Amino acid sequence: MDNFIYDIPVRVYFGKGQVENLGEELKKYGNKVLLTYGGGSVKRNGLYDVVVSEIEAADMELFELSGVDPNPKIDSVRDGQKICRENGIGVVLAVGGGSVIDCAKMIAAAACVDFDPWDFLGKNVSIEKALPVVSVLTIAATGSEMDNCAVISNPETKDKIAVSSSHIVPKASFLDPIYTYTVSSYQTACGAADILSHVFEIYFALEKSIYMIDCFMEGLMKTVIKYAPIAIKEPDNYEARANLMWASSWAINGFIEYGKNVTWICHPLEHELSAMYDITHGLGLAILTPRWMKYCLDESTAARYYQFGINVLDIDKSLAPMAVAEKSIEILSDFLFNTLGLNSTLSELGIDDKNISIMAAKICSRRTLPMQSLKPLELEDIENIYKMCL
Numbered sequence: 001m002d003n004f005i006y007d008i009p010v011r012v013y014f015g016k017g018q019v020e021n022l023g024e025e026l027k028k029y030g031n032k033v034l035l036t037y038g039g040g041s042v043k044r045n046g047l048y049d050v051v052v053s054e055i056e057a058a059d060m061e062l063f064e065l066s067g068v069d070p071n072p073k074i075d076s077v078r079d080g081q082k083i084c085r086e087n088g089i090g091v092v093l094a095v096g097g098g099s100v101i102d103c104a105k106m107i108a109a110a111a112c113v114d115f116d117p118w119d120f121l122g123k124n125v126s127i128e129k130a131l132p133v134v135s136v137l138t139i140a141a142t143g144s145e146m147d148n149c150a151v152i153s154n155p156e157t158k159d160k161i162a163v164s165s166s167h168i169v170p171k172a173s174f175l176d177p178i179y180t181y182t183v184s185s186y187q188t189a190c191g192a193a194d195i196l197s198h199v200f201e202i203y204f205a206l207e208k209s210i211y212m213i214d215c216f217m218e219g220l221m222k223t224v225i226k227y228a229p230i231a232i233k234e235p236d237n238y239e240a241r242a243n244l245m246w247a248s249s250w251a252i253n254g255f256i257e258y259g260k261n262v263t264w265i266c267h268p269l270e271h272e273l274s275a276m277y278d279i280t281h282g283l284g285l286a287i288l289t290p291r292w293m294k295y296c297l298d299e300s301t302a303a304r305y306y307q308f309g310i311n312v313l314d315i316d317k318s319l320a321p322m323a324v325a326e327k328s329i330e331i332l333s334d335f336l337f338n339t340l341g342l343n344s345t346l347s348e349l350g351i352d353d354k355n356i357s358i359m360a361a362k363i364c365s366r367r368t369l370p371m372q373s374l375k376p377l378e379l380e381d382i383e384n385i386y387k388m389c390l
Contacts, residue, residue: 023058030090080107098142127165141191143252160275177241190282192228296374
């Protein structure tokens with residue numbers, strides 16, 4: 001186990017009615033708030049009115065930025081930067097899912113500089129300061145409500161790039177499972193795939209395992225596998241929504257990565273897919289993950305799959321490790337594509353092989369090769385994994 005410093009500073013208000021504390025939390029950071037959100041769902045489910053009432057009760061001046069897209073675009077960040085700088089905004093409030101929160105994080109950083117915010121991503125300019133960010137979560141998926149990351153797309157350059165900084169970690173996040181009741185079965189499924197992928201990136205790695213963390217990760221995976229189908233069938237099942245929401249936060253808040261030095265694989269591959277084709281992030285991960293696992297399976301890695309198969313999927317431990325490993329991939333695929341009902345191939349989405357070499361080259365240009373996963377991956381390996389997904 002490597003040395004590490006435990007530091008997860010997000011103040012989480014979890015449960016029914018916790019949004020009633022929003023005004024008090026926002027007031028800590030001044031009297032002007034920029035409210036960011038996506039489409040009309042937060043208005044249809046009544047959350048918008050609750051949030052605005054809290055802001056008004058706190059006697060704060062409200063500014064709004066709506067229309068944040070899934071796979072949030074840099075233009076929304078630029079719009080938010082302008083609002084913040086022109087109006088002396090003190091805190092950025094994100095009401096929505098991971099896309100809205102990621103956008104709010106980058107707006108908060110952009111508000112503190114006088115250059116184009118794409119420089120943070122395209123030119124790797126470090127974030128040295130940011131306005132406070134507060135979030136009200138409406139979908140269990142990305143975990144952005146409790147992490148230090150943001151991912152932004154640039155349609156002009158066909159890039160989707162992640163950035164991380166301690167300065168953009170939300171100061172507080174409000175997690176009321178009731179506000180996820182209206183999430184569609186499709187988005188619930190995509191969110192479940194995203195949560196699982198966050199854990200897989202750490203669990204399936206060359207790094208020596210840490211028993212305590214392995215047990216925690218296996219619990220997270222079992223939670224998603226148990227409750228995602230329930231949430232799809234019973235959208236207003238509080239226990240299912242609550243478990244998914246809390247698992248979402250803990251899958252990527254940094255805790256399971258402490259003591260390890262892991263290179264993520266499926267996320268960089270998916271970022272290029274959604275940058276090129278604007279597909280749903282969780283769907284792309286669902287298609288990629290079983291193929292990555294299959295590609296990396298051999299005698300040297302089978303033990304990790306065996307552990308996953310017997311501890312998470314309850315496969316008969318008396319079977320040979322390779323048999324368990326192969327069966328674990330089959331069961332995971334069945335869960336993603338049949339139980340959750342997600343598309344199983346890129347060709348079903350109208351995606352062919354013409355941009356595979358371009359996407360693979362972009363990934364490798366931003367990473368040190370070989371990329372260390374379950375096994376080292378070079379450019380050709382990335383291309384082969386994409387081809388397996390067609």
